[in-house]
Amino acid sequence: MTETLDLEVGAYDLVVHAMGLHWADDPVGQVVQCARALQPDGLFLSAAFGGSTLTELRQALAQAETQVMGGLSPRVAPMAEVRDMGALLQRAGLALPVADTLRKTVTYSDAIALMKDLRAMGETNALAGRHKAIAPRAFFPTAAAIYANSFPAEENRIQASFEFVFLTGWAPHDSQQQPLRPGAATSRLATALNVTEHSASAPLGATFDEGTNPVHDLPKDGSSNQK
Numbered sequence: 001m002t003e004t005l006d007l008e009v010g011a012y013d014l015v016v017h018a019m020g021l022h023w024a025d026d027p028v029g030q031v032v033q034c035a036r037a038l039q040p041d042g043l044f045l046s047a048a049f050g051g052s053t054l055t056e057l058r059q060a061l062a063q064a065e066t067q068v069m070g071g072l073s074p075r076v077a078p079m080a081e082v083r084d085m086g087a088l089l090q091r092a093g094l095a096l097p098v099a100d101t102l103r104k105t106v107t108y109s110d111a112i113a114l115m116k117d118l119r120a121m122g123e124t125n126a127l128a129g130r131h132k133a134i135a136p137r138a139f140f141p142t143a144a145a146i147y148a149n150s151f152p153a154e155e156n157r158i159q160a161s162f163e164f165v166f167l168t169g170w171a172p173h174d175s176q177q178q179p180l181r182p183g184a185a186t187s188r189l190a191t192a193l194n195v196t197e198h199s200a201s202a203p204l205g206a207t208f209d210e211g212t213n214p215v216h217d218l219p220k221d222g223s224s225n226q227k
Contacts (some may be wrong), residue, residue: 007037014043021167022054022079023126033095035092038160041173044094049123050101050163051081056151057160060111068136069080075125085165094169095176102164107157111144112159156226 003026007015015034024030034044058076065072086099109112118124153159170176188195 005033017046027184031088032090038171042171044166050165052163094226095172097169104162111147160186
């Protein structure tokens with residue numbers, strides 16, 4: 001994919017990066033470019049494949065290559081975990097960042113049908129370090145047999161996992177929510193939950209009695225009468 005995006009700085013109130021971030025050589029740079037293209041309070045949205053995508057195919061190909069060719073080469077591109085992808089939003093300077101995942105399990109008649117579908121989707125192996133020689137005749141049938149035995153699905157089919165990672169972040173603006181400074185809360189969480197709040201003074205491993213050591217509100221002057 002193109003590493004330099006054709007985006008005008010500060011020109012858009014919405015930028016959508018759809019199903020391409022997992023292919024980027026520089027995903028941080030991609031998100032930074034999208035962030036720079038936003039107007040204040042503009043929204044960035046991204047959808048991309050995440051780390052558990054095609055984990056079954058990755059394992060089957062690795063085992064088959066070890067058996068047939070006596071070694072390993074990258075055949076399924078590595079994909080980032082949701083925590084790492086969420087960190088891209090903060091590194092790009094976007095506000096109110098949110099990262100979420102959706103996992104789907106799809107079934108195919110066999111591994112060959114899955115690989116044909118991936119080719120039709122434009123999601124085949126494009127890694128520079130991939131094994132570029134033609135695979136031995138036995139390689140793909142062996143991989144398909146390993147896949148079928150290791151990851152079966154109902155009706156004599158196989159299962160394939162896909163993880164979608166969704167990212168949202170906003171270009172900073174004064175109207176957005178701002179975090180309060182520590183200690184600025186005016187009410188207790190226990191009050192909101194209608195439960196009794198307790199201190200953490202009990203020794204490790206002690207039996208906890210819900211009626212002991214309740215936490216009392218401090219005097220309004222902020223002082224404590226505890227010794």
